[in-house]
Amino acid sequence: xxxxxxxxxxxxxxxxxxSHGGEGGPMTMAQLLGQSSxxxxxxxxxxxxxxxxxxxxxxxxxxxxxxxxxxxxxxxFMTIKDSLKVVVDPLTQPLSWALNDALWLMQxxxxxxxxxxxxxxxWLVGRSFKIVGLLALTFGFLAFVDYYDYTMQTLAIIFxxxxxxxxxxxPIGIAMSRSDRFQRFMIPVLDxxxxxxxxxxxxxxxFLFSVTEPKLYGIAIILYAMVPVVRLTDLGIRLVxxxxxEAADAFGMTNRQKLFGVQIPLAxxxxxxxxxxxxxxxxxxxxxxxxVSAPGLGVLVLRGIRSxxxxxxxxxxxxxxxxxxxxxxVTKAALARINASQPR
Amino acid sequence: xxxxxxxxEIKISIRNLYKIFGANPKMALEHVRAGMGKTELLAEHDHVxxxxxxxxxxxxxxxxxxxxxxxxGKSTLIxxxxxxxxxxxxxxxxxxxxxxxxxxxxLRQLRKHRMSMVFQKFALMPHRTVLQNxxxxxAVEGQRESAYADEARKWLDRVGLEGQGALYPHQxxxxxxxxxxxxxxxxxxxxxxxxxxxxxALDPLIRTDMQNLLIxxxxxxxxxxxxxxxxxxxxxxxADHLVILKDGFTVQQGEPQHILLNPADPYIEDFVSDIxxxxxxxxxxxxxxGGDPSVEVAGEVDHDDNLESVIxxxxxxxxxxxxxxxxxxxxxxxxMRDLVRALVPQGGSDDPExxxxxx
Numbered sequence: 001x002x003x004x005x006x007x008x009x010x011x012x013x014x015x016x017x018x019s020h021g022g023e024g025g026p027m028t029m030a031q032l033l034g035q036s037s038x039x040x041x042x043x044x045x046x047x048x049x050x051x052x053x054x055x056x057x058x059x060x061x062x063x064x065x066x067x068x069x070x071x072x073x074x075x076x077f078m079t080i081k082d083s084l085k086v087v088v089d090p091l092t093q094p095l096s097w098a099l100n101d102a103l104w105l106m107q108x109x110x111x112x113x114x115x116x117x118x119x120x121x122x123w124l125v126g127r128s129f130k131i132v133g134l135l136a137l138t139f140g141f142l143a144f145v146d147y148y149d150y151t152m153q154t155l156a157i158i159f160x161x162x163x164x165x166x167x168x169x170x171p172i173g174i175a176m177s178r179s180d181r182f183q184r185f186m187i188p189v190l191d192x193x194x195x196x197x198x199x200x201x202x203x204x205x206x207f208l209f210s211v212t213e214p215k216l217y218g219i220a221i222i223l224y225a226m227v228p229v230v231r232l233t234d235l236g237i238r239l240v241x242x243x244x245x246e247a248a249d250a251f252g253m254t255n256r257q258k259l260f261g262v263q264i265p266l267a268x269x270x271x272x273x274x275x276x277x278x279x280x281x282x283x284x285x286x287x288x289x290x291x292v293s294a295p296g297l298g299v300l301v302l303r304g305i306r307s308x309x310x311x312x313x314x315x316x317x318x319x320x321x322x323x324x325x326x327x328x329x330v331t332k333a334a335l336a337r338i339n340a341s342q343p344r
Numbered sequence: 345x346x347x348x349x350x351x352x353e354i355k356i357s358i359r360n361l362y363k364i365f366g367a368n369p370k371m372a373l374e375h376v377r378a379g380m381g382k383t384e385l386l387a388e389h390d391h392v393x394x395x396x397x398x399x400x401x402x403x404x405x406x407x408x409x410x411x412x413x414x415x416x417g418k419s420t421l422i423x424x425x426x427x428x429x430x431x432x433x434x435x436x437x438x439x440x441x442x443x444x445x446x447x448x449x450x451l452r453q454l455r456k457h458r459m460s461m462v463f464q465k466f467a468l469m470p471h472r473t474v475l476q477n478x479x480x481x482x483a484v485e486g487q488r489e490s491a492y493a494d495e496a497r498k499w500l501d502r503v504g505l506e507g508q509g510a511l512y513p514h515q516x517x518x519x520x521x522x523x524x525x526x527x528x529x530x531x532x533x534x535x536x537x538x539x540x541x542x543x544x545a546l547d548p549l550i551r552t553d554m555q556n557l558l559i560x561x562x563x564x565x566x567x568x569x570x571x572x573x574x575x576x577x578x579x580x581x582x583a584d585h586l587v588i589l590k591d592g593f594t595v596q597q598g599e600p601q602h603i604l605l606n607p608a609d610p611y612i613e614d615f616v617s618d619i620x621x622x623x624x625x626x627x628x629x630x631x632x633x634g635g636d637p638s639v640e641v642a643g644e645v646d647h648d649d650n651l652e653s654v655i656x657x658x659x660x661x662x663x664x665x666x667x668x669x670x671x672x673x674x675x676x677x678x679x680m681r682d683l684v685r686a687l688v689p690q691g692g693s694d695d696p697e698x699x700x701x702x703x
Contacts, residue, residue: 241467241470243463243465243466243467244467244468244469244470246428246467247461247463247468247480248469249428249455250426250428250455250460250461250463250538251455251456251460251480251481251484251532252451252452252453252454252455252456252481252484253452253484257484262469265471266470266471
């Protein structure tokens with residue numbers, strides 16, 4: 001006898017239960033255990049189960065079990081999958097191309113061009129010899145321990161994904177700053193993207209795309225890493241001094257002039273802080289994305305876990321940390337230069 | 345200072361202007377027109393009465409000062425002149441055109457070419473140099489820095505910022521930043537300058553400097569200036585035409601000397617009781633017009649001299665008689681006794697404290 005029989009009995013639903021209840025598929029683990037122990041369990045008031053799907057199913061076979069719910073979700077996703085794919089696949093195809101090309105390019109250029117080139121870029125962005133030195137040391141070390149290719153793969157993925165994040169994130173942030181309604185709509189979406197465990201992104205994506213396609217991890221990284229740049233662009237533009245905006249209006253600026261001549265330049269420190277965070281988060285995600293075939297240092301970490309190669313795991317972990325420090329310092333130096341040019 | 349008898353051209357006129365803040369201003373406007381006051385409107389309908397039936401004519405080439413305490417609606421009023429705030433009802437005529445009928449493009453033209461504005465908190469662009477800030481108006485027009493640099497530099501030099509064009513605003517002190525604000529307004533070459541409490545954020549000595557600078561510039565350029573202030577001394581120093589606002593309506597407007605000698609209601613009496621009348625009043629306001637040009641006098645004074653200078657000249661002797669001249673010609677006689685009487689508020693009460701209590 002199940003705990004909740006009385007509900008269905010008192011509502012006169014017993015017939016409906018019996019007529020609709022199929023055999024209900026395979027038994028649940030609890031039923032199996034109950035069967036094997038062979039005794040009829042009597043439930044005390046203390047142990048009354050929550051009226052969950054499974055507990056109600058015990059009383060009335062017509063109520064679905066919780067695993068029917070998850071199966072239903074899965075089947076639902078599978079039925080829309082094909083039509084979704086028709087739309088999403090071509091839209092995201094350029095991402096695959098970009099990732100493939102960037103991966104090819106970063107590995108094809110020989111190290112004696114690539115490392116000086118990266119040093120030059122960091123000099124142009126940060127104007128600091130310390131940071132250029134740090135970068136040279138980091139890449140020198142990673143190349144010395146034969147992780148150069150892995151590092152370049154990671155870097156290529158980060159560059160492409162961070163670029164796309166900024167490309168879409170800044171306009172979305174600007175739109176949010178201009179429309180309160182759009183902001184109210186976007187904030188829960190951003191909250192969700194930020195709080196969903198990174199692994200959860202991967203699950204539906206695996207079903208949508210084949211695991212061999214780079215866009216699979218590209219999309220996961222972009223969704224996860226785009227949030228800060230969107231938020232900080234919105235915030236930065238909203239924080240621009242109202243008096244300055246009023247002055248811009250009083251001298252007859254058009255909305256476009258205001259946006260590009262006043263709001264974006266004054267929001268730039270915040271936007272750059274967002275870019276910094278976006279790069280950091282794409283680095284975090286690119287490691288997790290190695291689960292779905294993203295190349296790079298994450299693969300080594302994964303190897304360390306899978307085959308218990310402690311040394312490989314530690315060394316690649318250290319490499320990721322170094323890479324993170326370099327990326328952070330370079331973008332922070334750029335941010336500091338912007339801040340120095342316009343303190344309030 | 346102007347002679348109130350001269351006919352004046354009107355540059356800006358405001359007609360029956362109302363501004364009500366709230367969810368349904370049109371509904372509230374009906375109540376206000378029916379005679380509801382500010383406090384009742386707020387209590388019963390939850391709308392704030394910003395401006396209540398404002399009518400002002402601002403003469404061309406003169407300084408109109410709008411004075412009032414905080415919350416009197418003066419900053420709201422000045423923002424109607426270039427439509428940074430839209431009115432609930434009324435007309436704003438600039439050169440005879442109702443600017444409330446302007447579309448966005450016409451409005452931008454008005455703001456670029458015909459009106460410029462100076463702000464209380466300076467509102468300079470922090471990411472642009474002083475020169476680029478001064479040249480904001482031509483830059484908005486699409487001119488390159490090299491094209492407007494000469495004009496902008498000319499005005500920066502004029503307001504006393506020679507050679508500082510390459511600095512950023514944060515490198516300047518408050519007074520200097522406001523000089524940039526004034527240069528920015530002058531570079532736009534507009535006839536009308538709106539100044540919203542332009543000197544209120546500055547400390548007193550620098551404020552006096554800036555007032556003198558403005559008077560000097562105004563002597564040269566004869567712009568139509570609309571100046572907002574809460575400081576009566578500043579208002580009297582700068583105004584050709586003075587408008588006093590209280591709770592969103594005009595209490596009194598006219599020539600400042602006239603307001604000082606004939607305050608229309610206790611609110612204004614209260615205001616004017618505290619100022620240094622000897623410095624503000626001019627001989628023409630207290631003299632007897634006409635009189636016998638051949639009578640024996642102790643000396644000559646100009647019609648625009650303030651009473652302080654006459655007292656100094658007379659050495660405190662109240663029996664003396666002075667000839668008042670304008671451009672060297674006799675226009676009236678000034679009895680020292682009249683002068684001393686005018687120094688006390690409310691037409692000759694002997695006890696200034698009594699007058700203050702009465703106000």
